Amino acid sequence: MILTINQAAGLFNAKELEEFELGLPEGVSSQHVISLFQSRGVKLSEATFRKYVQLGLLPTSRRVGRKGKHKGSQGVYPVSVIRRINLIKSMMAQDMTLEEIHDSFVAVQNSLEEAEAALNELFGRMRGRIEQLKMNGYLTKPLTTELGKIIKSAARLIEKTEKVSSQLAVVGTTPVPKDQGG
Numbered sequence: 001m002i003l004t005i006n007q008a009a010g011l012f013n014a015k016e017l018e019e020f021e022l023g024l025p026e027g028v029s030s031q032h033v034i035s036l037f038q039s040r041g042v043k044l045s046e047a048t049f050r051k052y053v054q055l056g057l058l059p060t061s062r063r064v065g066r067k068g069k070h071k072g073s074q075g076v077y078p079v080s081v082i083r084r085i086n087l088i089k090s091m092m093a094q095d096m097t098l099e100e101i102h103d104s105f106v107a108v109q110n111s112l113e114e115a116e117a118a119l120n121e122l123f124g125r126m127r128g129r130i131e132q133l134k135m136n137g138y139l140t141k142p143l144t145t146e147l148g149k150i151i152k153s154a155a156r157l158i159e160k161t162e163k164v165s166s167q168l169a170v171v172g173t174t175p176v177p178k179d180q181g182g
Contacts, residue, residue, distance in 0.1 A: 009093045010040035017083050021159075027076035030061070036082065042089055049085075055102060058084055059113065080162060087166050108165045116158050123151050 012020075020028075020036075030049050037044040052058045061075030091101045126147055134140045 009089060010037075010042045011086050011089055012040070012082070017086060020082050021079050024079040027062070027064075028079050028081065029074055029076060033077065033081055033085065037085065037089075044085065044089075052085070052088065055098060057088055057098070057102060083163075083166055105165060105168070108168070109162070112158065112161055112165065119154050119158075123147065123154075 030046065034044050034046060034049060049058070053060060058081050059078060061077050064074055064076045087105075088098075088101055091104070092098075096104075130140050130143050130147065133143070
């Protein structure tokens with residue numbers, strides 16, 4: 001039986017990654033991510049996690065308040081960080097440097113994040129306009145419904161684009177035999 005790099009390195013397969021993404025829609029803490037990888041025997045420390053964020057390989061967290069008095073807040077990362085770390089570790093197993101990994105997909109990922117931010121800003125403005133119309137007595141339910149559908153479609157588009165981007169990064173690191181177009 002031949003093991004893939006991911007299996008040999010204890011990394012997650014595509015089905016497991018999808019389960020994380022479906023099961024953790026609100027995001028995940030760095031401690032949770034680290035424990036997931038460590039449970040599989042993959043070396044990942046808090047310092048390494050922070051280094052990946054500083055290098056732009058992972059997105060920054062958003063602060064989320066904890067329930068209860070004086071509990072403070074916690075950094076929550078999009079669940080896609082699990083997929084990204086999995087990819088980074090896979091690429092490192094192929095002897096790629098962090099600089100090579102950065103160059104292979106970070107520019108695309110940054111563009112995706114900018115596009116997502118621009119869409120969120122646009123949708124916010126559209127919601128604001130709908131609220132103005134509603135306050136002036138206009139019937140806005142059809143517009144609200146349609147905008148909701150567009151927002152969901154945009155979220156799916158971004159998610160699918162991120163997955164393809166990750167796959168392109170992996171494909172770009174694996175040599176293609178000459179008889180298969182390489």
